[in-house]
Amino acid sequence: MTRNLVFAAAATALVAAACIEKPYGAAPTPQQIEWQRMEMNMFCHFGPNTFTGAEWGDGTEAEDLFNPSDLDCRQWARTAKAAGFKGIIITAKHHDGFCLWPNPVSKHTVRESSWLDGQGDVLKELSEACAEEGLKFGVYISPWDRNDPHYGTPEYNNVFVKTLDSVLGGAYGPVFEQWFDGANGEGPNGKKQEYDWPLFNETVIRHQPHAVIFSDVGPGCRWVGNEKGYAGRTNWSTLNAEGFTPGKGAPSGKSLNEGDSDGNAWIPAETDVSIRPGWFWKASENDKVKSLQQLLKIYYESVGRNSLLLLNVPPDTRGRIHETDSVRLMELRSALDRIFARDLAGQVKRKGNTWTVDANGPFNRLVLQEDIAMGQRIASFTVEALTADGWTPLARETTVGYKRILLLPECEASQIRISVTESLAKPLLCGIGLYHDEIYHE
Numbered sequence: 001m002t003r004n005l006v007f008a009a010a011a012t013a014l015v016a017a018a019c020i021e022k023p024y025g026a027a028p029t030p031q032q033i034e035w036q037r038m039e040m041n042m043f044c045h046f047g048p049n050t051f052t053g054a055e056w057g058d059g060t061e062a063e064d065l066f067n068p069s070d071l072d073c074r075q076w077a078r079t080a081k082a083a084g085f086k087g088i089i090i091t092a093k094h095h096d097g098f099c100l101w102p103n104p105v106s107k108h109t110v111r112e113s114s115w116l117d118g119q120g121d122v123l124k125e126l127s128e129a130c131a132e133e134g135l136k137f138g139v140y141i142s143p144w145d146r147n148d149p150h151y152g153t154p155e156y157n158n159v160f161v162k163t164l165d166s167v168l169g170g171a172y173g174p175v176f177e178q179w180f181d182g183a184n185g186e187g188p189n190g191k192k193q194e195y196d197w198p199l200f201n202e203t204v205i206r207h208q209p210h211a212v213i214f215s216d217v218g219p220g221c222r223w224v225g226n227e228k229g230y231a232g233r234t235n236w237s238t239l240n241a242e243g244f245t246p247g248k249g250a251p252s253g254k255s256l257n258e259g260d261s262d263g264n265a266w267i268p269a270e271t272d273v274s275i276r277p278g279w280f281w282k283a284s285e286n287d288k289v290k291s292l293q294q295l296l297k298i299y300y301e302s303v304g305r306n307s308l309l310l311l312n313v314p315p316d317t318r319g320r321i322h323e324t325d326s327v328r329l330m331e332l333r334s335a336l337d338r339i340f341a342r343d344l345a346g347q348v349k350r351k352g353n354t355w356t357v358d359a360n361g362p363f364n365r366l367v368l369q370e371d372i373a374m375g376q377r378i379a380s381f382t383v384e385a386l387t388a389d390g391w392t393p394l395a396r397e398t399t400v401g402y403k404r405i406l407l408l409p410e411c412e413a414s415q416i417r418i419s420v421t422e423s424l425a426k427p428l429l430c431g432i433g434l435y436h437d438e439i440y441h442e
């Protein structure tokens with residue numbers, strides 16, 4: 001029997017066990033499961049800031065500033081696909097209010113620019129390119145708007161709903177994720193806005209019932225609490241979001257980063273981080289693109305800690321992904337392919353809450369997966385290796401979730417043992433893998 005068959009048999013037994021089990025506590029919707037399986041998506045910050053070098057435009061930028069010389073969204077999509085991303089999320093409107101599509105309720109859009117004689121539409125180009133490459137298409141639409149004259153009055157919430165209507169209403173096909181930034185600064189008249197979050201969320205769901213809504217409090221997925229690229233070592237996909245709002249009213253940094261073990265809603269973490277120091281492209285940062293080692297660290301500390309990774313790769317003034325960034329992405333892809341090419345885990349035996357796994361060679365990475373359809377359950381576990389001295393401790397950790405990757409010391413043991421020491425309900429591991437990473441050095 002090959003290892004795969006043994007593992008398949010073990011997996012079938014696990015699934016059978018899962019079938020008679022009911023989900024524990026808050027559990028994901030089918031679209032949240034599908035979303036989590038994407039693992040890595042690409043973020044594209046693009047707009048007037050690309051041309052001014054600003055991170056936050058103030059909304060007074062002339063529309064003509066937006067003038068990509070050679071926009072090629074197919075190049076973004078091909079790059080994303082080759083890098084292993086499953087979707088792209090574009091800043092359709094950032095805080096400066098400039099719309100990358102001809103938004104009927106704004107006068108600050110591509111339509112008012114001389115780019116393609118005002119006939120251009122970045123969302124159209126990108127959504128079509130994504131569809132061609134089999135990638136999902138998502139949008140960041142900032143509620144904070146430093147250009148819209150209604151901002152700071154109740155009327156703005158209706159303008160924002162119409163903005164959502166025009167992006168999500170079908171013109172650009174299915175949207176897998178709506179990204180809501182919690183930032184709430186002043187508008188052109190110096191006033192802040194009282195956002196009507198329930199109305200915004202209802203609008204998204206009305207148009208795109210399958211979209212996962214990102215914000216500091218979900219409801220689809222949550223901000224991880226930092227922009228450095230790491231989720232908590234402990235990371236629950238559950239959160240107590242009641243009484244909290246995006247932005248200033250957000251849950252504590254700890255809850256965002258680690259979730260709440262007793263959380264009554266399934267709101268998994270998404271880790272957003274830029275491949276460059278800034279979110280927007282700047283010529284001065286072409287030599288500051290993160291190294292392969294930095295990207296691998298981010299991968300292990302996001303995807304490897306039960307989070308989705310949303311890596312920002314900002315297109316340049318041509319409207320293309322810069323060569324340095326795309327080369328780095330290809331390095332990341334080939335490194336991940338090499339690291340995870342060969343699963344060294346052999347036969348798996350379960351007894352109670354302990355799994356014993358044969359190792360077919362030296363390893364230094366352990367991948368664990370819980371059957372999240374049944375809720376997140378494991379709260380602590382130990383890993384031991386069978387050596388000449390008997391069972392020797394390798395790690396003591398807390399949560400697993402959809403995917404947990406442990407960075408272990410070099411290990412030549414013939415077997416390892418995973419013991420769940422604390423669990424909210426019967427632990428249901430559905431994946432165990434052992435790998436050897438010769439590329440990433442802590």
Ligand code: FUL
Pocket residue numbers: 055056181182183272279
């Ligand atoms: C933040 C924004 O203020 C940044 O400009 C960027 O878009 C980041 C992803 O979210 O809140």
